[in-house]
Amino acid sequence: xxxxxxxxxxxxxxxxxxxxxxxxxxxxxxxxxxxxxxxxxxxxxxxxxxxxxxxxxxxxxxxxxxxxxxxxxxxxxxxxxxxxxxxxxxxxxxxxxxxxxxxxxxxxxxxxxxxxxxxxxxxxxxxxxxxxxxxxxxxxxxxxxxxxxxxxxxxxxxxxxxxxxxxxxxxxxxxxxxxxxxxxxxxxxxxxxxxxxxxxxxxxxxxxxxxxxxxxxxxxxxxxxxxxxxxxxxxxxxxxxxxxxxxxxxxxxxxx
Amino acid sequence: xxxxxxxxxxxxxxxxxxxxxxxxxxxxxxxxxxxxxxxxxxxxxxxxxxxxxxxxxxxxxxxxxxxxxxxxxxxxxxxxxxxxxxxxxxxxxxxxxxxxxxxxxxxxxxxxxxxxxxxxxxxxxxxxxxxxxxxxxxxxxxxxxxxxxxxxxxxxxxxxxxxxxxxxxxxxxxxxxxxxxxxxxxxxxxxxxxxxxxxxxxxxxxxxxxxxxxxxxxxxxxxxxxxxxxxxxxxxxxxxxxxxxxxxxxxxxxxxxxxxxxxxxxxxxxxxxxxxxxxxxxxxxxxxxxxxxxxxxxxxx
Ligand SMILES: Cc1cc2nc3c(=O)[nH]c(=O)nc-3n(C[C@H](O)[C@H](O)[C@H](O)COP(=O)(O)OP(=O)(O)OC[C@H]3O[C@@H](n4cnc5c(N)ncnc54)[C@H](O)[C@@H]3O)c2cc1C
Ligand SMILES: Cc1cc2nc3c(=O)[nH]c(=O)nc-3n(C[C@H](O)[C@H](O)[C@H](O)COP(=O)(O)O)c2cc1C
Ligand code: FES
Numbered sequence: 001x002x003x004x005x006x007x008x009x010x011x012x013x014x015x016x017x018x019x020x021x022x023x024x025x026x027x028x029x030x031x032x033x034x035x036x037x038x039x040x041x042x043x044x045x046x047x048x049x050x051x052x053x054x055x056x057x058x059x060x061x062x063x064x065x066x067x068x069x070x071x072x073x074x075x076x077x078x079x080x081x082x083x084x085x086x087x088x089x090x091x092x093x094x095x096x097x098x099x100x101x102x103x104x105x106x107x108x109x110x111x112x113x114x115x116x117x118x119x120x121x122x123x124x125x126x127x128x129x130x131x132x133x134x135x136x137x138x139x140x141x142x143x144x145x146x147x148x149x150x151x152x153x154x155x156x157x158x159x160x161x162x163x164x165x166x167x168x169x170x171x172x173x174x175x176x177x178x179x180x181x182x183x184x185x186x187x188x189x190x191x192x193x194x195x196x197x198x199x200x201x202x203x204x205x206x207x208x209x210x211x212x213x214x215x216x217x218x219x220x221x222x223x224x225x226x227x228x229x230x231x232x233x234x235x236x237x238x239x240x241x242x243x244x245x246x247x248x249x250x251x252x253x254x255x256x
Numbered sequence: 257x258x259x260x261x262x263x264x265x266x267x268x269x270x271x272x273x274x275x276x277x278x279x280x281x282x283x284x285x286x287x288x289x290x291x292x293x294x295x296x297x298x299x300x301x302x303x304x305x306x307x308x309x310x311x312x313x314x315x316x317x318x319x320x321x322x323x324x325x326x327x328x329x330x331x332x333x334x335x336x337x338x339x340x341x342x343x344x345x346x347x348x349x350x351x352x353x354x355x356x357x358x359x360x361x362x363x364x365x366x367x368x369x370x371x372x373x374x375x376x377x378x379x380x381x382x383x384x385x386x387x388x389x390x391x392x393x394x395x396x397x398x399x400x401x402x403x404x405x406x407x408x409x410x411x412x413x414x415x416x417x418x419x420x421x422x423x424x425x426x427x428x429x430x431x432x433x434x435x436x437x438x439x440x441x442x443x444x445x446x447x448x449x450x451x452x453x454x455x456x457x458x459x460x461x462x463x464x465x466x467x468x469x470x471x472x473x474x475x476x477x478x479x480x481x482x483x484x485x486x487x488x489x490x491x492x493x494x495x496x497x498x499x500x501x502x503x504x505x506x507x508x509x510x511x512x513x514x515x516x517x518x519x520x521x522x523x524x525x526x527x528x529x530x531x532x533x534x535x536x537x538x539x540x541x542x543x544x545x546x547x548x549x550x551x552x553x554x555x556x557x
Contacts, residue, residue, distance in 0.1 A: 002454055002456035033314075035313075035314055035461070037457050037459065039312070040312050040313050040463075041312075041313035041314040042313065078314070078454070078457075078461070080318075206315050206316060206327065206330075207315070207316040207325075208316075209316070209318060209523055210280075210522065210523065211279050211280065211316065211323070211519070211520065211522060211523050212280075212315070212327060213281055213283065213286050214330070216280065216283050216285060216286040217283075217285070219289055220280070220285050220286045220287075220288065220290070220527070221285075222280075246282070246283075246332075247309070248309040248330060249307040249308055249310070249330050249331060250282050250301075250307075250330060250331060250332040250337075251307055251332040251333075252336075
């Protein structure tokens with residue numbers, strides 16, 4: 001379905017949010033296939049959830065996101081979806097860990113958890129202060145917020161996973177929900193101390209509907225349908241997790 | 257006991273369902289999962305000599321009555337795909353290697369490699385409707401088709417099937433060329449050339465503009481092709497196109513198919529569609545007092 005961009009927000013110098021009319025029910029963690037006419041179609045998480053209005057938030061890194069960045073209020077984009085399973089948000093005390101653009105996928109989940117009255121702690125990990133997004137929005141939820149930067153320009157100096165390790169050793173959480181670079185999520189798998197965990201993965205997507213096979217990991221798990229969110233029991237059996245992804249042709253690209 | 261096992265040339269299948277080329281066959285894990293979900297065999301995605309990214313997205317659209325795609329033959333290249341085949345073989349599955357090329361030499365080189373990696377049979381893609389220089393563009397040239405089939409047959413020992421398109425003005429003469437080339441079977445059909453346009457943007461949705469239509473809508477086209485080929489020739493045929501239920505599979509079998517391939521059906525019924533279809537075939541046979549599926553092949557003629 002083609003929809004018109006109704007509102008545009010600049011989140012930081014490389015990241016924008018578009019709001020558009022898309023009246024369907026969506027769970028945090030689900031994503032759209034966004035068609036940028038004449039350029040590409042890419043998977044983007046739903047970053048704002050309202051009954052009739054939905055949002056996407058994206059960072060410009062290549063052809064498609066650069067072109068998307070140039071679009072304005074009134075321009076048209078194609079939207080398919082929502083696709084994927086989304087997060088399972090259960091009572092308790094949840095530690096959210098977002099690395100880079102991963103926080104985009106997590107923010108609606110944090111909001112839903114808070115709406116359910118759940119105790120939430122959020123680690124926002126970025127390379128440097130100017131890459132921060134959604135800090136205010138997350139503060140407004142009443143969650144406990146920690147910021148980490150690789151260069152120490154704001155908050156804790158170091159990786160989000162380093163701070164997570166510290167928090168996990170001094171506080172008791174009932175579950176961990178994470179999205180970000182795969183090696184970060186792999187690290188969190190290793191340090192989670194038997195705490196249940198959900199991680200949202202990214203793989204090259206073509207169809208989004210479970211047919212083309214491009215996003216398949218492990219023993220036939222389709223990230224677009226069976227994921228993008230996988231729990232620790234599933235992750236333990238996915239041998240490609242934290243090891244490699246595939247490019248548009250299907251060749252393996254190892255994480256480094 | 258109801259027997260739904262079947263053969264195509266020397267290939268023995270414990271049931272008539274096979275995964276169609278290009279659907280969930282990018283990785284070994286994916287193909288193994290399909291085999292565990294009941295498929296008697298899997299066909300690999302069509303593999304070429306070199307890695308190909310395929311067309312930019314959008315490459316696939318869900319339509320009301322079917323699925324439209326123009327993937328553009330994305331594949332990692334035969335050398336890199338080797339490990340996926342080896343892993344499926346290590347798990348004990350029957351795997352049919354699909355290959356595409358533009359010259360007999362390319363087909364031979366791919367066929368020899370596929371055979372050396374251990375595939376059980378070959379499927380020559382002479383029918384992809386949206387790849388310039390490949391597929392249907394090769395598959396409508398009678399002489400070239402015969403040469404490709406003949407030379408591939410001469411260079412390997414495994415069964416060789418040729419997959420054809422419904423977009424042929426004269427399906428009979430291409431089938432004849434394939435038979436003259438001594439193929440062991442014909443696979444019919446690939447997707448049907450089609451297009452969809454977005455009204456708001458006033459342009460085709462697929463980046464390649466033209467694509468191939470699959471799923472429910474194309475079943476009658478596939479059934480007709482299988483019937484036409486088996487009416488005239490006695491070569492084994494594998495039926496493909498729009499199979500979603502056991503009844504659909506039986507329709508192809510009655511038209512003359514010895515086995516069927518299933519692709520888009522996975523979208524409608526999940527990856528366990530193979531098991532479901534086998535069960536549906538069995539219960540139909542039980543209800544109609546058939547014990548052996550082979551007794552149903554071609555009965556509609
Ligand atoms: C489920 C999911 C949710 C995502 N959510 C967000 C989000 O909310 N915000 C955000 O900024 N980014 C998100 N991404 C990542 C986003 O899809 C890529 O940044 C985007 O596709 C890059 O396209 P490009 O042409 O600008 O860059 P390119 O230069 O083409 O590629 C840059 C990187 O993006 C990857 N990429 C390109 N095309 C695709 C594709 N079709 N599918 C998957 N990866 C691709 C490439 O592999 C490469 O690693 C998500 C990805 C997935 C799989
Ligand atoms: C996403 C997709 C990719 C395909 N890729 C190939 C391919 O690489 N080679 C090929 O011979 N056929 C390919 N096909 C065609 C299918 O193998 C099959 O012939 C066709 O889809 C009709 O069957 P169906 O209705 O069961 O899907 C593809 C079909 C789809 C939907
Ligand atoms: S993107 Fe095609 S199967 Fe997931």
